[in-house]
Amino acid sequence: MATHTFCDGIQRRDFLRFGALTGVGLGLTNYLQLAEAGQVNAKARGKSAIFIRLAGGPTHMDTFDCKPDAPDTHRGEFKEIATNVKGIRISEHLPKLAKCADKFTILRGVSHTLAAHRLGSQYLNTGNRPLPSLQFPAYGAVVSKELMGDPDLPPFVAVPNQGDNPTGYLGVEYGPFATGSTPRAGQSMRIRGVSLGSGVTVDDVNRRQDLLRKFDTAFDGDLYNDKTIAGLNKFDQRAYAMLRSKKTRDAFDLSKESEAIKTRFNESGFAQSCMLATRLVESGVRFVTVNYGGWDTHNDNFNRLKTRNLPELDSGLSGLFTSLADKGLLDTTSVFVTGEFGRTPKINARGGRDHYPRAMFCLLAGGGMAGGRVVGASDAKGEGPKNEAIKPDDVAATFYHSLGIDHTKEYHTPSGRPVMIVRDGTVIKDAFA
């Protein structure tokens, strides 16, 4: 897989290969303060979530918001095709998604003003317009704080990572368990610290745990109430459970998936990551981020899309939606797909499209949200919202709402500043069934 260089030359990161250094799992506070009952809306159907980050900013014009009647300078070379939902048409290079358009909702005319990768990503990955004085947490961090997960599994997994500062003011304990690499077809993933190293067996794990128990006695009896010691004791138990757990290892082992499901995903890293995401959710992981780069198509937009990005996206997303549906998980799993902005409707001299936050698309699915709908619209040439714009804040509020999380709930930052989960969002009612 190629190394993706963003046009601004600042962020160099192969989204699907290198691990982030920020991977941190369950935190102290999860344990010492059990999830407060009654905070979560019991009526919400979403119990888990998958966030798919299309880093670099995918073009809306050549994917889910085609403008076949726009002038040559804008339209692009792709044709539109019909989907299994009457009236919804998408790009010809997304044929598999066209066959399951009833499973997801397309938001068009999503709009903001931040045309730099970093700022745009911060906005779309948190639902809050970036502020210099405050770093907002990514969705996965908020969800792992609000919803408890399975004790044998991390609540928040990022494949292969979440990107910059995923936990913001919430602190590292809500950070993702980053896999650090992308799964390969038919193979079990080696996850840092969780996979047993060469020659290490579960018996070894047991033996060493017994040994540790004998020597880890310095603070026995004293400091019973000490927060650090109590936390370390709890994590000792959890780590031991996770290392011994077949469930944990099986969740990351794609070879254990049924043939019927496997054939839906092509061999690309992205499609395999989507398959992993469905497996993780099935096993009880609360939140999975799939980070998929390579969308910064300033040059040669059409060639790159049709040969690489769109076939991979088509296979991964259609596999994800249909597998979740067939496993009976789509109704309880909220899915949110987004880039950091759209791309210029007007094609540039290099056959590419540049950054364009005024009009972009997002996809929402599952978790009680409707499928087979288009909400919002862009204008005739895809240059901006046709009517009222959908703000990234609104999409975030909707995503949280589907998970039963009140997006207006206030947290306090470490410096005591009160701040709402999403500061300026309104739930999009039309996205729900």
Add this chain to the structure above:
Amino acid sequence: MRYAAALMGLFLMTFAVASADAAEPLSKRFAEPTGEAAPSFRRHVVPLMSHLGCSGRACHGSFQGRGGFQLSLFGYDFKKDHAALIGKTTSEDSDAKEFPTRINAKDPDESLILLKPTLGEKHGGKQVISEDAWEYNLIRRWIAAGAKMDVEATGTFDRLTVEPSEIVFDRPGQKVQLRVIAHWADGTVEDVTEISRFRTNDESIAQISEEGLVESKTKGDTHVVAFYDNGVAPVPVMLPVSKLVGSKHPKVDTRTKVDELVVQKLRKVGIVPSGVADDATFLRRVRLDLTGSLPTAAEARAFLDDKSKDKRARKIDELLKTPEYAAWWTTKFNDWTGASATQVSDRNFRTEQARQWYDWVNKRIAQNKPYDEIVAGIVLATSRTSPDQDYEAYATEMSSYVKAEGAADFAERPNMPHYWARRNMRQPEERALSFSYAFLGVRLQCAQCHKHPFDQWTQQDFKQFQAFFEPIYFGTPRADRDAYNKMQNELNKSVGYDPKNRNAKNAAQKRREMYEETKRRALAGEPIPWQELQVQPLKKLTAKEREQLIKRKGKKYAGRVITPRVLGGDEMVSAQYDDPRAPLMDWLRHENPYFAKAFVNRVWANHFGRGIVEPADDLNLANPPSNAALFDYLADGFVASGYDMRWLHREILNSDTYQRDWRTNDTNELDESNFSRAMVRRIHGEVVADAIRIATFADDKAAEFVSNIEYRTIGPSAGYGRYGRNAPGAYAANLFGKPVRETTCDCERTTDPTLLQTIFMRNDQEVLASIDGKDGWVASLRPQRKGSVKDDPRYKKRAAELKERLKKAPKKDQARLKASYKRQLDYYARELAKPSGGIRDDVNVDRLIEDVFLRTVARYPSADERKLAKQTIDESESQLDGVRDLLWAMLNTKEFIVNH
């Protein structure tokens, strides 16, 4: 109750009040709907609306307002609030919509501001007051008197005093009413208890009602705080933890001034301190705290076996001179100033500039240069090293530091300009926030948008402070733009890059080539167009210039026309200074209430896991020190010592207070803020990463590693950020909470445990490989091979086989196979070299067991532990396996991962 003295003071106070009328509570003075005395807008109406919660965040203080009515948050923008009430917007705020007046001068009772909170009209905020309440009458009388705005007339607010000035309870459930007195510069003194806001700093110890009634809850001490206008007055509140107070407190040795001041406070609160910790605990603690390093087994053994009495003091002196001491404190200093490869100015030389920054600070800390001098070298930095250096010479100098061969030493530069050049410090407000955070330990974020809710700072204070930073400029040189452009044009031309034609087919390619050429030249020591840090003298703008500036840059730049004023200090007559940073630095050095304290508090927090003010970077009036006498003593002493950092460390570390045991007694098990015991803390990210290696390296390698900072995570690569993420130890350092240096908050560095950290220690390849590494201690225990592997008959046989196979292979495959067989043979040699599981004849198992404990927890094992360890080794498949398991187990104990 023990505040008789305070009550006395209150009586005296009453006599001191000039007008008996003013001393009366407002509820009496404004009990009637009409009367002679007119309430003041600033002194009464605005504080009342704040007290009642009208200007709170959830109500009209919200940035969107509520119900079409918006007040300034925490009520300090009097003009705006007055305008909102009378239905006129302020002229500055031209975007604001017109709102209806809330005042009916002819018939005050028909004013919206009275109808709404009494539910005479629909009110989203429900009923707040009743029509016969004094609060109603106060507002009514203000309206009747003309609803005047009086911010100028009321003049300057002087100070707030609270009676009693201290509360000592003797049982839970007791209550004391506070009395809040406002003093104005014009001599007015008023009882404002009924319109003040109150807060407790620890509601588990004492609660306070909206009316200022304090109630004792549990044992311990904290502060309650009263707020009025921009006055903030904290009052200490305590319920002694035991009966052992005052003369009943047992005698505790106080060898040092620090001990004396700490015990003074403990005596008051009834806490008996823990005893002094043993030598092993002391050594490990001081090593981790002062140098960010685990002691090696050899160091621990030597220290424990040393019988001399002054060995702790000598150890402290010795550690202060080590490279790792300088490395750890450079790391901390660079956390505060945000030294990071992500934020340095030059895209071609990110890690180089991060390293320059590190080296510059490190050199000075190693030489123990005074703290204020180091700060001055950063605050007053300019890119050019002398006033007559021309651009070309400057550009050549900058290239000389990155030259591939024979580079000049950046640390030799008189100053360090990278701080002001940070990418996330280009805006004056970012600079104001970063500066106050880094050098003052003051968080100004709140005051950027509204009156600080817990401190004295107003938005005006922020704007005046920000004005210092507006003339600081980083970018293409303004005076020498031609020289810069000439150099850049020549560079563009040399590779055929045309920046004007961005759409050319090969534009991206050419631009890359240009960057590469730029980099090549710099590496060769040739000048390239370096950007630079400059300061433009402040000048007074004419009214027209000011208007244009605001038009061009927006209102936030209005600061340029504001007279700079240091926080809580004097206005600077701008024209006197060419460089506004000079008076700023003078202010830091002379009678500054924060500069020395910010550093002292951070050092204390490093050594105790908690500041005298906590959080350590949040010095504010409402967050007072837990021991003011101690704080003043250390800060004054630090200044008097000439900002000698080693003096400060010695003063703290040589005290019994620092050297106390972590084991608690009945009186101090809950104490966290009075330093009566050592607190158990997880060790810092970088320290964990390096400690794993120190504990697992062979003896000689470990000793070298500790002081060779080049390879340490607290070394020059500490600021590489994501550009150094593949370096050894980087993953662990980040996992355990090393800060990314992106936000202005000490809280970015965290020591909270997480599950993934535990999983890392248990099972990560990096930890397992450290234990088994070729430089490792375990490997050093293996029997030395007698002779080379190549003499082993099994190796010879294998070599012969492969040679035979190579001969038979087709010619075209020869080269490929030859390489492949060589690899196979090398692999086989390594396998053969692996030990059979035995250990060297010359090492004694008992000593090995000691070594495992010394290398991980810096102490000798107890008799039980020796027995258990021996048993483990005996029962293992081989002795080496046993030792390896033992080392793994000790690395995974809580005792290893915490400092205690």
